[in-house]
Amino acid sequence: MPGRGKLIAVIGDEDTCTGFLLGGIGELNKNRKPNFLVVEKDTSITEIEETFKSFLARSDIGIILINQFIAEMIRHAIDAHMESIPAVLEIPSKEHPYDASKDSILRRAKGMFSAEDFR
């Protein structure tokens, strides 16, 4: 909708999604497509990747929040995303604490201090 801000999307485990939906980010659009994906044990990686790519393609999404352990499963897709909007934010999950060394953005930022830069 013109003149309205963008949405925040979530890909995460049940509690992460529940929490963020409680915070009021949830949306079901006219086609009944949600802006979140609850990843359970039987959710396939292709499903996660497809949802992530569909979120990237949607123009009404501004930020994508994703649990870091799920981001690890589709790391190539996250690394391939270079645009600044939508922004991808990796967040911790209950079983997996946040590890800055795995974060795509921080790895990109760190890249400038690699050995190659000092040659």
Place this chain on the structure above:
Amino acid sequence: MTDMRVDQHNRLDEQLLLFMDQLEALEEKRHKLNSLIEEGWFSIAKARYSMGNKQVSVLQYASEMEPLVHVEASLLAGGTAEFKCERRENKTEEPKNNTIEDIGAKETGWRRINTKQKGVKEEEQDTDPQVKTKAESSTPEHRDPLKWFGILVPQNLKQAQSAFKEVITLSAEIASLQSAILATRKEMQMKEKQEKTEKTKPEIKEE
């Protein structure tokens, strides 16, 4: 020539300091975000314990949802994206409550003046707008997600909600910071490359 170089070096130093500051701010915000999310999970777990295992799950999500939070994304110069969080608070509820109160006050006034039969008629007329306001407030548009889980939800779930609300605003700040960091890094790399090419040029000439 040397002045130019000193100037360039200074600018590079400034950029590096800015970059370091941004990274430090990011780490601080990240730390805060992580602890807030953790707090939220604890509250959800406590609520689940008091409500029952299946009472706080995907099954309770409403069939219709309207977002209460939006982010205003704007592209700044240099490819930096800035995100501002905008929350649509339940502002609409306040005037509705006022109208209901007004109707109540008028009713008592009418009852005192009119006879019994008239009073009954007025009551009927007055109840209509009340019903309407109730119907409006129950539309999915301004529904608090807390109500998906019941009317009388434990305090813990409310705490979880406020924690995650904070997480959402913080995540918008982090997203802008991340974008700024990447832009600074790109700029620094460009400048470094420029400097390298300038350094190599005179060497070639000397040879």
